[in-house]
Amino acid sequence: MDTVQGMDEARRRQIEAEEELRYQVRRRLDTQHGVEAPAPAPPADGFGKKLMEFFNSTLGMWLLSSVVLTGGAALIQNIQHSHEIEQKNREQFAAHKYEVTHRLDQMEYSLRRAKTVGDAKAAMDGMFKSKFPLSPDLQNKSLGSLYLTMLQLVSGTTDQKSTEVMDFIRRLEEAELALQAQPDDKPLDTEQREHLRKLLNSIKNLHLK
Structure with a gap:
C-alpha cells in the first residue's frame, strides 16, 4: 500500500514538473512573438482533491459500498415488513x-x-x-x-x-x-x-x- 502511494506521489510530481516546463516554454515563445502568456491554471482545491483521493482509495470505496448496501438493505426490509x-x-x-x-x-x-x-x-x-x-x-x-x-x-x-x-x-x-x-x-x-x-x-x- 505504501509503495503504491509512493509511486502515485512521484507520478504526480513528475506531471507537475512537466506542466511547469511546458508553461515556461510557451511563455518564452509567446514573449518572443509579442503574445501575453495566459496565467497558469489555479491549483486544484485542496479539500476537494483530498476528498476525491479518499473516495478513490480502498477505504473510501469500502465506506461508500457499506453506506449504499446498508441503506438499501434497510429500505428492502421496510418494504418487506409493510x-x-x-x-x-x-x-x-x-x-x-x-x-x-x-x-x-x-x-x-x-x-x-x-x-x-x-x-x-x-x-x-x-x-x-x-x-x-x-x-x-x-x-x-x-x-x-x-x-x-x-x-x-x-x-x-x-x-x-x-x-x-x-x-x-x-x-x-x-x-x-x-x-x-x-x-x-x-x-x-x-x-x-x-x-x-x-x-x-x-x-x-x-x-x-
Missing part, C-alpha cells in the same frame, strides 16, 4: 368478513323457521357467538366486535358508513333484549319477525368491501 403487515391485515379482514356473513345467514335462516319467541331468541344468539363458526378463534366474538375489527382493518372507511353499521347492530341488540323479556313459549308474531329480518338485511347491505 407488505407482511398488509398481507396479514387482508387475511384477518377476509376471515372476519366470512364469519360475519356466515353468522348473519345463520340468524336469518333460523328466524324464517322460528315459531316461538324462544326460537327467535335462539336465532339471535348469533349476536354474541356462532354455533358453527368458520374460524374457531372468532366463535365467541360478538357481531359488534367483529365489525369493529373490520372497520379498523379497512382503509378509507367513511365515518357515515361506520356509524350506520354500528347503529343497525345497536338496534338489533335492543330488539334481542326486548325478546328476552318475553316467555319462550309465546308465539312469535309476524311483526317481530319482519322487524328482526329487516335489521339483519340492513346490516348485510352495508357490508364492508
